[in-house]
Amino acid sequence: MxxxxxxxxxxxxxxxxxxxxxxxxxxxxxxxxxxxxxxxxxxxxxxxxxxxxxxxxxxxxxxxxxxxxxxxxxxGYDTVDHAENPEYVNAVREAITDLSASDFEQYFGPLHQQIRSHHDESVQRLVDLPAGVRAEDAVVYELDVYLGVDLEDDAVSDTAEAVAASHGLDFEAATAETVSAATQPDLVDWEAVGEHVIETTDVDDIPLEIAAVSGIHVGYPDARGEHQVQRADDPLDREPDATIELIPADPGGFEAFRDYIDHHLRCQVRDCFAGMGLLPPEPFQTIGFGKFIYARRYDHYDLYPTFHTTDTDSGGLFG
Known part of the structure; x- marks a missing residue:
């Protein structure tokens, strides 16, 4: 089905x-x-x-x-929040891929430093954790990302379908199988694919650039275990086109951080399709942490495979 x-x-x-x-x-x-x-x-x-x-x-x-x-x-109606729309999330992923080294450091260097502070005491933590929150709690760092173009603007693309095709998202392919069709052997293969950066199709006549990023928001569990977010400043008065959500796992050196974010956003595209009951297109069939809410859904509902981890003994990311 x-x-x-x-x-x-x-x-x-x-x-x-x-x-x-x-x-x-x-x-x-x-x-x-x-x-x-x-x-x-x-x-x-x-x-x-x-x-x-x-x-x-x-x-x-x-x-x-x-x-x-x-x-x-x-x-072509704007019926999906951009950060939940796989086309916007993938557009942000591709725009990050095209950033110069200096621009990438400007936008994402602080986030890398914040995460590294959990693993290297010599690295200054830029944002303090909320009172009572420990580093070992289910902390999630969030960074809103804004594109420099509106993908719904007719000057950029005549139809939403053209935008989808230009960014390698095959909607018909995604509807071919239900998300529950992914088996455990499939997920092991997906995990292997996740070790490599997969480039999807770029189209030269649709310019994509990063316009701005927010400050670092801090997600954390409150005393009742409910997820709360300590929000930083947002630079633009509109919805973000994607929200990077990273747990404080060691991201490695800064040179590898671009690939780390690329993989994370491909996992987010996967999550967007999974949440619609769809098996994602092949370039996004990968294992890893994408959206925080989907990591919890994968742990809670037995109708989803555990896309965020294939370790069945781990109990999930959040216990």
Whole structure:
């Protein structure tokens, strides 16, 4: 089984879809042009989330995420938050690849220094951890990244589909199999692929550049174990196009940090597709830490393979 959708009707404000999810259940979903879910009905699940199983709730959420992305793909509406949209995340990844050494150090040197401070006492920590938070807690450093162009601007690309093709994301290939089709042997192969940087297609006539990055946000567990974020300044008054989220694992020397971030963002693209119930396109079939929330989902729901680790004895990243 794989995710499938058709547009059943639309007007100037609302798009209606029929989405068949990975349980072969039909979901009738209405989405506004801004991505708001204005209606969702399905005979396959109880109406109230409290009356569904955890897995069934996640199937419902997969259908909603898939519906938003499908409308983005088919109609070009900005229905998906950029940092959750695999095309924006990959565009940021490619823009970072093209940075000069000095520009890369300017934007990402502080983040490397912050993480290195967990492994080398001689390295100054730029951002203090919140009171009561220990270095060994589930700390996640976040850095919002902003592109210098808007991928929805008609001057850049006539359609969202063209943007997807220009950045190596084959939407049809991603819909060919459900995410649960990945087996443990597959994941071992994915982990091996993750050791190498895979270049996807760049297109010269679509200029991509990094316009700005935020300060370093600090994610941490509060006294109840809930994830909180101590936010730094954001330089632009708009949503980021991707958010780098790194745990304080040793990133190695600065020369290798660009590859480290590249792999991390490919894992994020993987997570975006997995969250829609889709097996990601081949260049993004890799193992490693991508989005924090998906690491938790992989640990919690048995409908996902453990894409963030193939170590079945580890208990996951967060216990």
């Amino acid at each position: 794989s995710m499938d959708a058709i547009i059943t009707g639309e007007n100037e404000e609302i798009v209606g879809l029929s989405v068949i999810d990975n349980k072969d259940v039909e979901n009738l979903i209405e989405i506004g042009e801004n991505g708001e879910i204005t209606g969702h009905d399905s005979d396959g699940y109880p109406d109230k989330a409290a009356n569904r199983t955890d897995n069934d709730n996640e199937y419902v959420e997969q259908a909603r995420r898939y519906a938003k992305y499908y409308v983005y793909q088919q109609r």
